[in-house]
Amino acid sequence: xxxxxxxxxxxxxxxxxxxxxxxxxxxxxxxxxxxxxxxxxxxxxxxxxxxxxxxxxxxxxxxxxxxxxxxxxxxxxxxxxxxxxxxxxxxxxxxxxxxxxxxxxxxxxxxxxxxxxxxxxxxxxxxxxxxxxxxxxxxxxxxxxxx
Amino acid sequence: xxxxxxxxxxxxxxxxxxxxxxxxxxxxxxxxxxxxxxxxxxxxxxxxxxxxxxxxxxxxxxxxxxxxxxxxxxxxxxxxxxxxxxxxxxxxxxxxxxxxxxxxxxxxxxxxxxxxxxxxxxxxxxxxxxxxxxxxxxxxxxxxxxx
Numbered sequence: 074x075x076x077x078x079x080x081x082x083x084x085x086x087x088x089x090x091x092x093x094x095x096x097x098x099x100x101x102x103x104x105x106x107x108x109x110x111x112x113x114x115x116x117x118x119x120x121x122x123x124x125x126x127x128x129x130x131x132x133x134x135x136x137x138x139x140x141x142x143x144x145x146x147x148x149x150x151x152x153x154x155x156x157x158x159x160x161x162x163x164x165x166x167x168x169x170x171x172x173x174x175x176x177x178x179x180x181x182x183x184x185x186x187x188x189x190x191x192x193x194x195x196x197x198x199x200x201x202x203x204x205x206x207x208x209x210x211x212x213x214x215x216x217x218x219x220x
Numbered sequence: 221x222x223x224x225x226x227x228x229x230x231x232x233x234x235x236x237x238x239x240x241x242x243x244x245x246x247x248x249x250x251x252x253x254x255x256x257x258x259x260x261x262x263x264x265x266x267x268x269x270x271x272x273x274x275x276x277x278x279x280x281x282x283x284x285x286x287x288x289x290x291x292x293x294x295x296x297x298x299x300x301x302x303x304x305x306x307x308x309x310x311x312x313x314x315x316x317x318x319x320x321x322x323x324x325x326x327x328x329x330x331x332x333x334x335x336x337x338x339x340x341x342x343x344x345x346x347x348x349x350x351x352x353x354x355x356x357x358x359x360x361x362x363x364x365x366x367x
Contacts, residue, residue: 082281082345083230084316102353112307116315118293122308129307132279132318134229146265160259160276160349161269168263169231169347171279171318175354198229200316202307206249207322207354 086134086198087119088112088184092191099151100163101174101192108191110176110199117184120202127178128205129186134198135170172197175205233281233345234266235259235331239338246298247310248321248339255338257323257346264331267349274325275352276333281345282317319344322352 092108110131112120123129145166147156159167176188186202239255257278259267270276292313294303306314323335333349 080345081230081232083228084318085228087315100353115290116293116307118290119305119307119315121294121303121305123305130320132316132320143262143265146263147268156268158266158268158270160263160266161351163350163353167348168234168266169279171231171348173277173279173320173350198227201314201318203310203320204308206247206310 084134084200086113086200087116087202088199090131090133090191090193090195090197090199092193092195094191094195097194098192101176101190104190104192106191107179107187107189108193108195110186110188110202112184112186112199114184120181120184120186123178123181123186123202125178125180128175129178129188130203130205131174131176131188131199132201132203133172133174133193134200135165135167135172136196136198137194138165138167138170141166141168141170171200231281231347233260233347234263234349235346237278237280237338237340237342237344237346239340239342241338241342244341245339248323248337251337251339253338254326254334254336255340255342257333257335257349259331259333259346261331267328267331267333270325270328270333270349272325272327275322276325276335277350277352278321278323278335278340278346279348279350280319280321280340281347282312282314282319283343283345284341285312285314285317288313288315288317318347
């Protein structure tokens with residue numbers, strides 16, 4: 074990711090999501106669908122420390138979303154009646170279309186993570202993987218600097 | 221965010237984090253430090269539906285991080301003895317330096333969110349704001365499509 078010029082940043086995906094699932098659930102919170110995060114070989118060493126059974130946060134690019142326009146600042150989510158602000162919902166149509174899924178690690182190989190709980194399409198570019206941290210407490214397993 | 225050319229995406233911050241705090245905690249999970257997310261005016265309508273008391277996920281750009289190199293694929297986090305993969309920790313030095321913080325909303329104004337729990341520096345560019353969802357369940361307050 075580079076600061077190319079005033080106010081913009083350029084990112085390069087670190088890998089891709091693969092799944093054979095024909096139907097993709099609308100959200101990870103209601104998904105048990107399996108898939109595989111395939112990391113570009115040069116980044117494989119970055120997976121060290123991720124273990125089967127844990128949850129991870131996967132940030133990805135909503136690469137199929139149409140270009141965002143200001144008319145999309147308020148949207149009506151499925152099963153709701155009112156238009157609400159894009160930053161209060163999980164719509165893939167957003168100013169910076171970064172998706173966030175919390176996935177369960179089923180197995181890990183050199184450059185692949187078998188996961189459960191996907192809500193991404195096959196071919197989705199992966200931008201980052203982070204540990205899943207929920208508790209507001211002093212932790213013995215230090216999350217490291219920053220966020 | 222645009223797909224400029226093969227394999228890269230360009231993002232434009234939607235706002236900036238402001239804080240007067242002199243000391244910034246190393247991680248949101250151990251922070252009660254206050255700050256203000258100031259959204260660019262054109263995106264202010266996107267905040268509709270965010271309410272005081274709720275938690276939000278804020279994605280931001282680690283704009284002070286040095287350029288990532290492959291020698292940083294394994295890092296030694298603070299208070300740990302071993303080098304581990306960057307994708308298993310929260311280091312700001314990562315291939316795509318996107319930060320993630322879970323913040324509590326204290327108050328909301330037209331284009332500003334007063335938050336508690338920051339771990340970002342004053343001036344940090346904000347990339348996205350999402351609802352904070354933790355439960356793997358069928359939800360009545362539908363999180364909307366995608367992640």
